[in-house]
Amino acid sequence: MKDVAQHAGVSTATVSRVLNGHAAPTPETRVRVLAAIEELGYRPNALARSLRTTSTQTLGLVISDLMNPFFAEIARAVEDEARSHGYCVVIGNADESAEQEATYVRTLLDRRVDGLLLCPATDDPSLVREVSAGGVPLVLLDRTVRGATCPVVRADGSEALTSLARRLVGAGHTRIGVIAGPPNTSTGRERTDVLTGSLGGLAQVVHGDFRQASGSQAAAKLLDGGATALVAMDNLMGLGALGEIRARGLQIPHDIALAVFDDQPWFPLLDPPITVIAQPTVEMGKAAARSLLALIDGRQPDDVRLTAKLVLRGSLGEAEL
Amino acid sequence: MKDVAQHAGVSTATVSRVLNGHAAPTPETRVRVLAAIEELGYRPNALARSLRTTSTQTLGLVISDLMNPFFAEIARAVEDEARSHGYCVVIGNADESAEQEATYVRTLLDRRVDGLLLCPATDDPSLVREVSAGGVPLVLLDRTVRGATCPVVRADGSEALTSLARRLVGAGHTRIGVIAGPPNTSTGRERTDVLTGSLGGLAQVVHGDFRQASGSQAAAKLLDGGATALVAMDNLMGLGALGEIRARGLQIPHDIALAVFDDQPWFPLLDPPITVIAQPTVEMGKAAARSLLALIDGRQPDDVRLTAKLVLRGSLGEAEL
DNA sequence: GATACATGTGTAATCGATTAACTACTGCTC
């Protein structure tokens, strides 16, 4: 910057003003400075700028797993929305581990992100409190924690789940296997509670960990238990369940009915196509980014609840008639 | 930091020394300082540290699309490897657009990333030159550019592709549709060249853009042209092709043979399971991260070429016998 | 007891920007 100033015959203050679009400099000076910048190929140091202004124009996003297409799409949406407002996004992979999540959150705070989006690995509120205590704007995404005091953006699958339950019961299923998420995550618990609630005593629940392998194992256990219908509570466990069903040579929906929470582009390609509860993923990501930006801006955004929808495609068999 | 120093009755220099594990401070002083840090909940400002040390412990990763599972997995692998070496990764989504790619690269340079991983959207070398001119360590991943002067990490599918071609020809296919990537990307061009080369005159090529919709369109065109086999050059275009095949009610492999470049976890679940050329995605990501870290470390890593493998699953029909 | 040397800590410059406070100049009014 000093070089540019010298080159243009002005002080660094003037260069800075030109850069930040202040009113002061004459058009003439402005042109000279811009020419010098151009000529020297000068690019301002964002670190120095941030240190001085205490704003990094960066959001932190901590999610459980980038390879889970659900979170990848969320990340994509957050990134798009943030960029359109001039913000960058730093993504942290927590790998469904609370410690790694905490590590990442602290790293991001150390780097002075302007705000943080978090998909908490567990519903333990201590990390959230730590962030809030630091005064950093925080929005929870997809999952919440016990007694959360910050804005939360999530999907509401209650209606879809009860409707799904009604259909399964109506079609005469009496042993319905639920491949549930971890009970210490809000989504894991809530979805399962709603579904088993509407199923009366017909549900058998096995908890997985939102990963493919656990889906296979849970499916195996439930099939052994005589289940005639399976509901997987996220797309990766659904993938695992599908693998197990295939490995046993079972036919959907004749031998086993299947529904999965969270849609994927390839579900319609299976034979039969898979019935799902589709979450408005992109909208969730965008809404969360918007809420966070509002918070950074000093406003106090409301919680957002977007409804997930039951999409019937054939894998439930007669339950869809 | 000043507060901590005061609290511990030492100077900021000593605090800094304790923080950075210098030999100097007495165990006694060290304990006092650490106690003060603990008590005040002090966390060093990474921005200030970076400004002074000119090292951010951050890598930049610019990819085409986070929602493409191939890139998501790459990102995941890069992130894992980087973290295990104490580095963070900032991910930028270029959306297969050269301008957006350039914008992102510049943003990352402005933030003084210690090194950059780039999956170039086109094979135009100007952006690469710009980065190199700035003296920032750079490694290309998956794709290269014309006359690249930096390390490149990519998959080599030649063997798998020629082997695939041999099988298709051997099975008597005479009109083989190739859903190719954009000709201005190195992977798009090279894969297509190798395949059409080994197919003699039997190939019909339609170019897509590595996205699902283009895969459907290309498949439609090729099917209209009488193709009896399709090869999609990436997983998203493969997804699109599958959709088109299904929409027309065609049976794989009876009516149409299909192979896809790049494996996905759900390909084995289709009926029949899809034959693919599997890339060592995770290894690519890790290798690229390692190369970049080596470069940052002042060493001069070699190019890496990992071989992609043909995985026969049934969607080629008699070509697999 | 003076000299040298090691050791632990403090002082102050530095990284590269922003910005409040100040100065110099121009032009206008009375």
Add this chain to the structure above:
DNA sequence: GAGCAGTAGTTAATCGATTACACATGTATC
């Protein structure tokens, strides 16, 4: 021509760390 306002630009403090250098103290050497 003094006084005042307004404008363009400079000087220097500041953000929060690191680190070269200086300094004080304690120990070993002759």
